[in-house]
Amino acid sequence: MNLEKYELKGELIPIVTYPDTLLSQVAKDVTEFNKDLQHLVKNMLFTMYQAPGIGLAAPQVGHGIRLFVLDVDFDREEVTTSSGKEEFRFSGFNPKVFINPVITGANGTITYEEGCLSVPGVYEEVKRHQTIHIKYQDLKGNFHEMEADDMLSICIQHENDHLNGIVFIERLSNLKKNFYKKKMLKEKVR
Numbered sequence: 196m197n198l199e200k201y202e203l204k205g206e207l208i209p210i211v212t213y214p215d216t217l218l219s220q221v222a223k224d225v226t227e228f229n230k231d232l233q234h235l236v237k238n239m240l241f242t243m244y245q246a247p248g249i250g251l252a253a254p255q256v257g258h259g260i261r262l263f264v265l266d267v268d269f270d271r272e273e274v275t276t277s278s279g280k281e282e283f284r285f286s287g288f289n290p291k292v293f294i295n296p297v298i299t300g301a302n303g304t305i306t307y308e309e310g311c312l313s314v315p316g317v318y319e320e321v322k323r324h325q326t327i328h329i330k331y332q333d334l335k336g337n338f339h340e341m342e343a344d345d346m347l348s349i350c351i352q353h354e355n356d357h358l359n360g361i362v363f364i365e366r367l368s369n370l371k372k373n374f375y376k377k378k379m380l381k382e383k384v385r
């Protein structure tokens with residue numbers, strides 16, 4: 196799978212929502228870099244773009260493994276087709292996949308209003324590191340490292356939290372956290 200030539204193709208995978216127990220488990224290392232993994236990544240990217248979201252971690256789609264995808268660069272535009280139908284047109288894809296990521300360094304702080312596909316409708320400011328250094332593997336199992344800042348850094352930290360069973364609202368004050376937990380539970384019962 197060549198991420199540089201990404202096309203918007205795949206199958207939608209259902210996204211689990213907070214406070215599902217899948218979201219509070221620590222994910223396991225990826226050990227097999229095979230076709231199944233490529234297939235999962237392709238469908239995760241498709242699901243992320245359709246949602247739309249800028250990041251999606253494997254536990255959010257029911258896989259307890261250390262993997263997430265993201266794209267902080269793409270554009271989504273609502274267009275009307277010649278037949279008068281409204282649809283979304285995507286461009287500027289820059290998909291990235293991080294497997295078995297480890298944040299090995301962090302600097303500065305940055306606050307940004309975050310949202311999460313597993314916590315629909317909730318947007319809250321979260322404090323993160325401005326710059327991070329990360330080591331990770333690609334789809335072939337090759338090792339890489341990179342420096343990320345601002346939006347990319349925030350997104351990586353948010354997605355990496357999912358691999359450790361942490362949803363962004365758990366980084367809020369106890370008052371807000373409990374408020375959202377109750378709210379989400381009530382919506383589930385309905």
Ligand SMILES: [Zn+2]
Pocket residue numbers: 310311312313353354357363
């Ligand atoms: Zn999330």
